[in-house]
Amino acid sequence: MAATASRNCNGRVARRMWKFLWPEVEKEEDVPITSVTNGVHTATWLARRVRVLLNKHLGENWMEALDDPETWIRMDAISDRELWETRLHLKRKLVLYIMDRARQRWMQGGYHPIQAIASGIMLDPYALTIGFARRFATYKRADLVFHNLDRLLELINRPNHPVQLSLPAKPIPPTNPASC
Numbered sequence: 001m002a003a004t005a006s007r008n009c010n011g012r013v014a015r016r017m018w019k020f021l022w023p024e025v026e027k028e029e030d031v032p033i034t035s036v037t038n039g040v041h042t043a044t045w046l047a048r049r050v051r052v053l054l055n056k057h058l059g060e061n062w063m064e065a066l067d068d069p070e071t072w073i074r075m076d077a078i079s080d081r082e083l084w085e086t087r088l089h090l091k092r093k094l095v096l097y098i099m100d101r102a103r104q105r106w107m108q109g110g111y112h113p114i115q116a117i118a119s120g121i122m123l124d125p126y127a128l129t130i131g132f133a134r135r136f137a138t139y140k141r142a143d144l145v146f147h148n149l150d151r152l153l154e155l156i157n158r159p160n161h162p163v164q165l166s167l168p169a170k171p172i173p174p175t176n177p178a179s180c
Contacts, residue, residue, distance in 0.1 A: 011035040042066060053078065053086050088125075095125040124162055128155070131166035142167065 015031040022031050042063055046054075054062055057077045065071045102119035105111045123129070130152075132142045145167070146152060156163045 047090055049086050049089055053082060091129075092125040095120070095123045098123055120166065123164060123166070127162035127164045129164050129166055130155075133166075 011034050014033045014036045015028050019028055019031050025031055058071055058074050062071050098120035102116050102121040106116045130145060132145060
């Protein structure tokens, strides 16, 4: 139900924004936009390290051919080792950022020790991290992390195989359709 409300709200806002493209349509609700899904602007979303890797294997102009299947066939040329090294580098960078941010908040004061720990001060960049890096809205189904509790406990309790969970603590407020 929340997903439908969000899509309806997104569609309503998009129809209002883009109505000028359909001057022949009299009523805003008749604009042929039903909903909007998230998109990615590749140039700003992509980590520099990944861009360098893709430039090396796909060619400098691969971003101009994102919809060309040939572009993505060339992905097979990237070795597992190169992909893994890039992933590890980015994970270490993320964990260091999280730890530094928690440390800075601690030094500013007014931060309880439990908040520092919950903020990720003890994250291990080499541990398997099971996470949910999206807004904690019910329709995004974050609870699937706990769907198979036996499997999760089996993963978490393996000796010499550290596992950590990273879940957002702040839920998104419910959408008020009237505010769209």
